[in-house]
Amino acid sequence: WQKIEAEGLDCDYAQLFSKEEADNLFQKLEEELVYATGEEATVQVFGKVYSIPRKQATYGDAGLTYTYSGITRMACPWTPTLEDIRDAVTRTTGQTFNFVVVNRYKDGLDHMGEHRDDERELDPLCPIASVSLGAARDFVFRHRDARGKMSGRRMEPVKLELAHGSFLLMNPPTNTFWYHSLPVRKRISRPRINLTFRRVQRCLDRSTMAVHSDRYGEPASQS
Ligand SMILES: O=C(O)CCC(=O)C(=O)O
Numbered sequence: 548w549q550k551i552e553a554e555g556l557d558c559d560y561a562q563l564f565s566k567e568e569a570d571n572l573f574q575k576l577e578e579e580l581v582y583a584t585g586e587e588a589t590v591q592v593f594g595k596v597y598s599i600p601r602k603q604a605t606y607g608d609a610g611l612t613y614t615y616s617g618i619t620r621m622a623c624p625w626t627p628t629l630e631d632i633r634d635a636v637t638r639t640t641g642q643t644f645n646f647v648v649v650n651r652y653k654d655g656l657d658h659m660g661e662h663r664d665d666e667r668e669l670d671p672l673c674p675i676a677s678v679s680l681g682a683a684r685d686f687v688f689r690h691r692d693a694r695g696k697m698s699g700r701r702m703e704p705v706k707l708e709l710a711h712g713s714f715l716l717m718n719p720p721t722n723t724f725w726y727h728s729l730p731v732r733k734r735i736s737r738p739r740i741n742l743t744f745r746r747v748q749r750c751l752d753r754s755t756m757a758v759h760s761d762r763y764g765e766p767a768s769q770s
Pocket residue numbers: 648650659664677686709727729741743
């Protein structure tokens with residue numbers, strides 16, 4: 548295990564699967580997973596609709612939904628491979644998860660803009676567990692007070708590479724103080740699948756849900 552720490556940032560990183568296991572899981576997920584299309588493959592930013600620069604799917608326990616960037620996603624029922632990975636993550640962390648967000652990046656042009664996973668329906672005490680399969684990609688954390696020209700503080704971003712078969716545990720309060728992104732990397736031609744296991748609380752009053760506007764994918768720094 549590798550501990551990744553900064554002020555308000557607390558993560559653990561490890562190689563969870565061997566290359567053979569990870570190859571096998573990637574292949575099975577390519578066969579099993581169905582990605583969102585239509586309105587579910589879009590985000591809304593200040594009322595404008597954008598398609599996301601990657602493919603996305605949500606799986607989890609029956610009846611769970613998850614709202615971000617103005618769109619409510621229904622959980623599809625767990626697939627056998629997602630259950631296997633979820634159970635491996637639970638054995639490693641001692642935490643249970645009822646939901647997973649899947650992101651598939653077809654190559655280095657697909658990316659995810661800077662955001663926090665701070666939706667109201669997430670259990671704030673539960674870490675977010677991120678499993679990466681396929682092409683290794685850079686992952687960047689930036690402190691909320693060190694974003695943009697007018698930022699009050701100079702704090703170095705925290706950068707790491709998420710390898711094939713790797714596991715990143717983002718512990719509280721990381722998601723309160725740090726934004727994260729998966730920047731464009733033009734030289735990468737192979738696909739990557741990322742799974743973020745979460746604990747979602749049921750039946751939140753809609754009026755208490757945060758509406759998010761910063762996840763649609765830009766700006767992304769270039770390699
Ligand atoms: O692909 C990744 O590693 C990041 C995914 C992510 O941040 C998210 O799903 O919220």
